[in-house]
Amino acid sequence: MSHVLISAEFLLAKLLLAAIVVLVFIAAIGRTLGYPLIWSIDVAQLLFIWVCFLGANRAMRLKAHIGVDLFVRKLPRTPRWFIEIGLALLALAFLVALAVSGYRLTVLNWQRVYGDSGISYAWVTAAVPVGAALLAVTIAINLVHALRTRSLVFYADRSAERSDSQLG
């Protein structure tokens, strides 16, 4: 089940990213030809924040976020592991707080209309609580896994290198 969800999330993120490119490209061509599409840029920006959080969540799952392990790398395994667990709990608290206050803000924003498109601004704000909740779930899953296998929460083992990314 979770496997299906992960694939669905990944496919959705890819489609949204492609849609953003197409929307902006068409808007530019349309404007040049004298048929401006005012809503397309608005929709592109709305989709963008969702792509950001879906991508960030995927990166969290693959433990691909940039971190500075310069100082903790030299520590023995056990203290390093405890630091990671502590950081993961802190991060969870932060993301849950973000999700809750984000939810409240989204409810408040329901009336505000976005750009010239007539879409509710809540669609933009909603990405923050949803994204924070997704990241919290992913960190929780990584944390449970770390507790079981004594692996790290935010760093992959060195053998599994991130070979498919531009960022190394």
Next chain:
Amino acid sequence: MLMLWGLFFLLMFLGLPVALAIGMSGFSFFVFSGSIPLGIGVQQIATASQSFPLLAVPFFVLAGHMMNKTGITHRLIACSNVLVSWMAGGLAQVCILLSTLMGGVSGSAVADAAMEARILGPDMIRRGYSKGFTCAAIAVGSLITATIPPSLGLILYGFVGNVSIGRLFLAGVIPGLLMMAALMTVVWLVARKRGYHSATKELPTGRAVWRAVVDAKWALLFPVALLFGIRAGIFTPSEIGAFAVVYAVVVGVFLHKELTFESFMEALGEGVLDVGVIMLIILLSGMVGYALIFEQAPQEVAEWMLGLSQNPLAIMLLVLLFLLVAGFFVESTVLVLLLTPIFVPIITKLGVDPVHFGILMMSIVTLGSMTPPVGVAMYTVCSILDCSIEEYLVESLPFIAAILAVIGFLALFPGVVLFLPNLLM
């Protein structure tokens, strides 16, 4: 404010991913202020995504991944090989030239460094180049990629500092070429001294050069096409990234006939991942940005700096020195996001063109990712080629010195940087 910075550095050095460290320290400002509602913090995150120029980040990241699937990278390597492998230190020269050519299609130094370390690195070490020298040539050379447009760093600087991205792009061309010349000179000097031979004995024939250039024409024409798209008024500088992606797909499908549906989806997937990594830092830094403005940090720093001296050049050198030191310890994206809004008003007040300053700032900050102790490009290259940081450091010194000389030269002669943007925009 002090607590915010303390928390940020503590969390970051304990190993929390940079995005979360910056998000949590920013959030702490709202939690402990007592008077500012948390909702405003959330609002900052959402607002950070709603800037149109920022869309250039996903576009150029995706364009870079698409290019890799279209055979453009592979053709540029072949082209660089033919052009410079006859020089002393031939393969290292190929690295530097390749970084320059890749600069025209890719916007990320780390991406370029990782690619070269995988493809060219092992071959160089096998032919007797020292590991440290190989890593240094690749890592420091990738700074050229970040300077030549399109450049992710310049997009971010333009976005945060409200500076024309089109002018910044044009301004990056000449500094990038100067860096190339300086680094190739260093390679030549070191190679002569150590007897690193050229890879081929003879100069390439005119026909071979012509064939390699024609083969790589769609890659070499790419920056020209971008410029044309902007100048013809079809695309704004913020939209040109969408054109870059479409160009890559068209070249891959119809001209090189190498881009399949699977590799297209792969590129999208890799793009999603990188966008997630970069953008989470940018979005979550929205809260720190608000805190900085709320506490009037830019004004305070400006007042303090302008109190030190009224000489524009002295202040600018001071700022650049500060950035150089900060770059040793802080990741470059974070530095750009946090320091651009502080420094741009200062240097503008002094009469320095923000485009000129942007090139200097980006070069120095990006150089930080090639130097210890915190340097993403350096770690990437050294871990791929299994090189110790000490060995890297010694061998990278002449390269870093050459880059600093170029930056110093550019600081003293703004006309060199501003020539193209003034001519064309």
